[in-house]
Amino acid sequence: MTETPAQLDLWPAPYASGAVDATVTVPGSKSVTNRALVLAALASEPGWLRHPLRSRDTLLMAEALRTMGVGIEEGVGPDGSGERWRVIPAGLHGPATIDVGNAGTVMRFLPPLATLATGPVRFDGDPRSYERPLHGVIDALRALGARIDDEARGALPMTVHGAGALEGGPVEIDASSSSQFVSALLLSAARFNQGVEVRHTGSRLPSMPHIRMTVDMLRAVGAQVDEPETGGEPDVWRVSPSALLGRDLTIEPDLSNAQPFLAAALVTGGRVTIPDWPERTTQPGDALREIFTEMGGSCELTEEGLTFTGTGRVHGIDVDLGEVGELTPGIAAVAALADSPSTLRGVAHLRLHETDRLAALTKEINGLGGDVTETADGLHIRPRPLRGGVFHTYDDHRMATAGSVIGLAVPGVEIENVATTAKTLPDFPQMWTGMLEA
Structure with missing residues (x-):
């Protein structure tokens, strides 16, 4: 501690x-806002986020995406109906340096996205972020074809060497320390060449509602997702490769x-x-x-x-x-x-x-x-x-x-x-x- x-x-x-x-x-919900930002950044057309949360974690996520080339315009609706952000997808690129603060969603959701960038993307953050587990994401991305320099720490700081694409495919991970490991891979998976099949191999998965949130939001932007609750194998999630749609999303x-x-x-x-x-x-x-x-x-x-x-x-x-x-x-x-x-x-x-x-x-x-x-x-x-x-x-x-x-x-x-x-x-x-x- x-x-x-x-x-x-x-x-x-x-x-x-x-x-x-x-x-x-x-x-608005931090969990929904940051997932929505990632999905909007990967979409094939611009989208809107209405009533997003403006907090340290969400502003870190927005700034990280901007650093890799995504356009995010902040403003208020023309009828004064509250804050809304327009997200304009673009070709992801490095070199870039991302400050994750101590935000689990930023440090875990963005490395998979960074594999789709052209060039190196360095991740750093608060001292506590160095102590938080990231090995599940790092090991999984390597198994899927990514090159990552973390000096064998399994934690921050690290650099993802984006190649503009990731092969994807089946991967096994132990996500018993954080359900965010699963969500991180699923959020970017539709843009992988083969999509992804994530198989959890550890003990009980914590925070399952957050994985269900990820699945529901993926489906809302047009992704095809098979999950245990819909007749799939226990602890296995599959996302097929596809384009993602830009949406007009109101944050709960x-x-x-x-x-x-x-x-x-x-x-x-x-x-x-x-x-x-x-x-x-x-x-x-x-x-x-x-x-x-x-x-x-x-x-x-x-x-x-x-x-x-x-x-x-x-x-x-x-x-x-x-x-x-x-x-x-x-x-x-x-x-x-x-x-x-x-x-x-x-x-x-x-x-x-x-x-x-x-x-x-x-x-x-x-x-x-x-x-x-x-x-x-x-x-x-x-x-x-x-x-x-x-x-x-x-x-x-x-x-x-x-x-x-x-x-x-x-x-x-x-x-x-x-x-x-x-x-x-x-x-x-x-x-x-x-x-x-x-």
């Missing part, structure tokens, strides 16, 4: 003196970023409405409806959106979060305020995320007087009376929002580096205080 600097930038987490009652409009709200606001309703016994919550979605955040209801609330989905109502009591939960691991920090924060113990399972892969999230949550909640124990694949949380103190984020946006949830119920919590929320939710501090003021 990355150490936090001794000199801290502290944000006093607002304490809720009563039940919240607010409507919170959540910006980021349901995982709605989590802290729904949690606020739960822990304060209040009510929060998230407009435009989709009736059907592949986003992992949709699981919050069931999880937070089991922890003591209730929800109603209408044409206006999702309204979640807390009862004033929070119950512990025993839940497998293997498919929705990114929700773990927020659920852990709520569990620390519950009236009974919780066990969060199936998330060993979180040790390889923006930080070691299991170690970080254990350390920070216990630092406020909690009783959290790491297990082989998750956390066991026994609620205890908590006290104020510094809640460190380790440059992890979901640690910052988790600490803020605890701060609603515990006076004196200070969040170190709340600005790290800009990774996916740039206006979080203002949205949070606005929710309480409403």
Whole structure:
């Protein structure tokens, strides 16, 4: 786990003196925005993204694509209907240097695309990005015919020597440390000469909803995809070579970023409405409806959106979060305020995320007087009376929002580096205080 600097930038987490009652409009999904950018860059014609997320991760993706020659024009619709980006595909080229920051989608989705460029494309990023696994993508691309220099690290920094094309074909990978390894290969596969057949050979695949999201978005732009859910072999995905269509795509709200606001309703016994919550979605955040209801609330989905109502009591939960691991920090924060113990399972892969999230949550909640124990694949949380103190984020946006949830119920919590929320939710501090003021 990355150490936090001794000199801290502290944000006093607002304490809720009563039940919240607010409507919170959540910006677009990071996962959908960055997949849409990649697919639009590979299309045979221009496309539009409406209501894209503007955050550090998505701006890094857009700038990386521009560096390789893709045109991305940012603006507002003529009727003032919100931000929209026009993506103009072009011949991909190097030499180029791409800053991935600490964005898993950028560091994993773009190397396959870079094999289609003419010339070298170098990938670099934040110090933590050097520690995040990339071997699944690197090894797979080499097996498919790519030349990559990574000095045998299986991680950043590295250079992809694009040849303007990639042969493609069948490949085996172990994606048990990140489902993004599978998505990375599928997103660019229609442009490979033979397409791709990706066979996962490791243990349980985490975050399957994100792979389903990738498949659905590929099909929406005209790709032919065979997957296990549609009669294919277990853990095998096939994408046929084809042209991709430019689309006019409206980005859904980021349901995982709605989590802290729904949690606020739960822990304060209040009510929060998230407009435009989709009736059907592949986003992992949709699981919050069931999880937070089991922890003591209730929800109603209408044409206006999702309204979640807390009862004033929070119950512990025993839940497998293997498919929705990114929700773990927020659920852990709520569990620390519950009236009974919780066990969060199936998330060993979180040790390889923006930080070691299991170690970080254990350390920070216990630092406020909690009783959290790491297990082989998750956390066991026994609620205890908590006290104020510094809640460190380790440059992890979901640690910052988790600490803020605890701060609603515990006076004196200070969040170190709340600005790290800009990774996916740039206006979080203002949205949070606005929710309480409403």
